[in-house]
Amino acid sequence: MRPLLFLTIIGFALFNNLNAQCAAQIQGPSQAISNCIGPQVSVVATGPGPYQYSWFSSTLSIQSSGSASPMLSTATPGWHSYGVYVVDSNNCTSLAVDSIEFFAPVDTFYQTYCSLPDSVCILDCPMTVQSWTFTDSLNNTVNLPLTSCVGIVGPGTYALFGIYDMNCTVMHTYQVIQDCGSGSFCSASIQGPSQAISNCVGPQVTATATGPGPYQYSWFSPSLTITSPSSATTMISATSPGWHTLSVYVIDANNCTSIATDSIQFFAPVDTFSQTYCSLPDSICILDCPMIIQGWTYTDSLNNTINLPLNSCVAIVGPGRYNLFGIYDMNCTVMHTYLLTEDCNGMAVDAQESATEINVYPNPFKEVLFLSAKDFKSQKWYLTDILGRRVGLGLMDAEIQKLELESLPSGSYILHLGNNTEMRHFRIQKQ
Numbered sequence: 001m002r003p004l005l006f007l008t009i010i011g012f013a014l015f016n017n018l019n020a021q022c023a024a025q026i027q028g029p030s031q032a033i034s035n036c037i038g039p040q041v042s043v044v045a046t047g048p049g050p051y052q053y054s055w056f057s058s059t060l061s062i063q064s065s066g067s068a069s070p071m072l073s074t075a076t077p078g079w080h081s082y083g084v085y086v087v088d089s090n091n092c093t094s095l096a097v098d099s100i101e102f103f104a105p106v107d108t109f110y111q112t113y114c115s116l117p118d119s120v121c122i123l124d125c126p127m128t129v130q131s132w133t134f135t136d137s138l139n140n141t142v143n144l145p146l147t148s149c150v151g152i153v154g155p156g157t158y159a160l161f162g163i164y165d166m167n168c169t170v171m172h173t174y175q176v177i178q179d180c181g182s183g184s185f186c187s188a189s190i191q192g193p194s195q196a197i198s199n200c201v202g203p204q205v206t207a208t209a210t211g212p213g214p215y216q217y218s219w220f221s222p223s224l225t226i227t228s229p230s231s232a233t234t235m236i237s238a239t240s241p242g243w244h245t246l247s248v249y250v251i252d253a254n255n256c257t258s259i260a261t262d263s264i265q266f267f268a269p270v271d272t273f274s275q276t277y278c279s280l281p282d283s284i285c286i287l288d289c290p291m292i293i294q295g296w297t298y299t300d301s302l303n304n305t306i307n308l309p310l311n312s313c314v315a316i317v318g319p320g321r322y323n324l325f326g327i328y329d330m331n332c333t334v335m336h337t338y339l340l341t342e343d344c345n346g347m348a349v350d351a352q353e354s355a356t357e358i359n360v361y362p363n364p365f366k367e368v369l370f371l372s373a374k375d376f377k378s379q380k381w382y383l384t385d386i387l388g389r390r391v392g393l394g395l396m397d398a399e400i401q402k403l404e405l406e407s408l409p410s411g412s413y414i415l416h417l418g419n420n421t422e423m424r425h426f427r428i429q430k431q
Contacts, residue, residue: 022047022092024084031124034077034102036168039126042069043096047088057082059242077104078223079243079263099243105170107222110247112179112259113152120158120174121149127162127170134158152176179258186211186256190248194409195288198241198266200332203290206233207260211252218249238266269334276343277316278425284322284338285313288411291334295325313412316340360415364429367406371396371417381417383408405430 028041045051045068055065059080063071074080083097103123111120122129132144136156144150150158158174179186192205209215219229223244227235238244247261267287275284286293296308300320308314314322322338359372371381373396381401382393391408396417408430415426 022086022088022090022094024086024094024096026084026096026098028072028098029100029124029126031101031103032072033105033123033125033164033168033170034073035075035105036164036166036170037073038071038165038168039100040069040071040165041082041098041100043084043086045086045088045094047086047092047094048090050089052085052087054085054087055082056084059240072100074102076240077102077107078240078245079265081242101243103172104222105164105168106172108173108175110175110177110249110259110261112177112257114179116152118152119149120152120176122160122162122172125164125170127164129160129162131161132158154178177257177259179256186250186252186254186258188248188250188258188260190246190260190262192262193264193288193290194411195265195267196236196238197269197287197289197328197332197334198238199269200328200330200334201237202235202329203264204233204235205246205262205264207248207250208232209250209252209258211250211256211258212254213252216249216251219246220248221246236264241266241268241271267336269328269332270336272337272339274339274341276341278343280316282316282427283313284316284340285412286324286326286336288409289328289334291326291328293324293326295323297323299323318342358417358424358426360426360428363426364431365405366431367404369403369405369415369428371401371403371415373399373401373417379417381415384414384416385411 023046025044026041027044029039032039043053051068053066053068055062055070057080059074059076060082061073062082072082079099079101081097081099083095085093085095087093129146129148132146132150133141134144134153134156135141136154155176155178158176160170160172160174162170164170186209188207188209190205190207193203196203207217215232217230217232219226219234221236221244223240224236224238224246236246243263243265245261245263247259249257249259251257293310293312296310296314297305298308298317298320299305300318306317319340319342322340324334324336324338326334328334361370361372379396380393381396382390384390391413392405410430413428413430415428417424
């Protein structure tokens with residue numbers, strides 16, 4: 001489990017009415033301050049104007065939700081998702097979604113370094129810096145330049161005082177440590193699932209470390225509840241759906257300190273997901289959660305319902321509603337609904353004849369994926385997860401293209417490769 005690339009999710013058109021072409025893309029910062037007004041985001045649309053806008057979010061307050069550029073705000077730190085529907089004059093509807101991380105106005109961040117020069121920087125927020133100070137281990141304090149990034153003087157406390165939009169004051173502290181002291185080297189990593197269910201106990205995560213043991217562990221998170229914060233393996237839980245960060249300090253016998261940070265997405269026990277497909281066979285899969293499946297059902301547009309196999313992935317029968325009933329850790333019940341739509345008007349894109357031979361290997365893969373396509377240079381590729389969210393994109397500029405995807409969480413993905421006249425789709429598996 002690692003943080004998403006981030007490669008921020010890019011909104012794209014899900015609907016295409018009356019053969020019209022339209023698309024939408026959200027522009028805005030990836031970070032903001034909670035309990036402040038803002039930030040401002042905007043949407044860029046293609047298609048014949050004028051446009052109608054409809055912004056939505058389950059956790060954010062949105063000012064002017066019918067405009068192209070609303071303001072977002074929340075009192076709750078952590079990851080929040082939001083989206084916008086854009087309808088053009090041809091009634092072509094597109095949907096764009098994005099995520100933004102909110103931090104408390106008074107918050108503490110942790111950063112490591114090994115060698116100098118290095119720096120510590122403010123968040124990705126429109127902020128006027130009022131002061132930077134550095135305090136060392138002997139409580140000596142010096143003033144630093146009023147810039148967005150300041151040079152690391154050494155291990156200690158870097159305190160920032162700044163003014164955010166609408167005169168909102170922020171006071172952030174950056175605790176900086178040196179992670180390769182005494183000439184030794186150590187590192188830490190977090191292992192665990194990338195998804196979990198909120199209001200449930202769990203999941204279990206584990207810290208691994210290199211360096212001479214025994215080790216000391218110290219887990220922390222601004223929004224998660226952590227059991228056994230001083231052990232190598234702990235249980236985490238959250239009451240709020242969305243993205244949450246989790247970190248651990250590991251100190252080895254040489255007093256070499258390392259820090260590992262990861263992100264995990266929590267979903268409500270009763271939640272609805274939207275997904276599209278184009279060609280069959282295809283499938284829909286449960287979240288990356290330890291779950292015992294009690295029932296899968298499929299209901300079509302005529303309200304006919306059939307039972308599906310009790311597998312982690314089930315075959316797509318057609319557009320409609322797929323209901324999952326499962327038991328999570330500690331007897332926590334989940335009831336998820338997957339709403340599936342067919343997004344290519346019955347045309348199986350993978351079945352189209354193509355003069356271009358494309359190979360995707362290895363599949364499944366661990367860290368690196370190769371695309372081989374003769375005479376297919378300068379074509380676009382993008383990657384979506386099982387929920388249809390875009391998690392990576394780029395251009396193919398060689399006959400053999402190397403995609404470094406080591407930061408991608410394990411799971412199933414769809415690789416899309418093509419141009420304006422031809423698009424190919426490949427189901428791939430990250431181990």
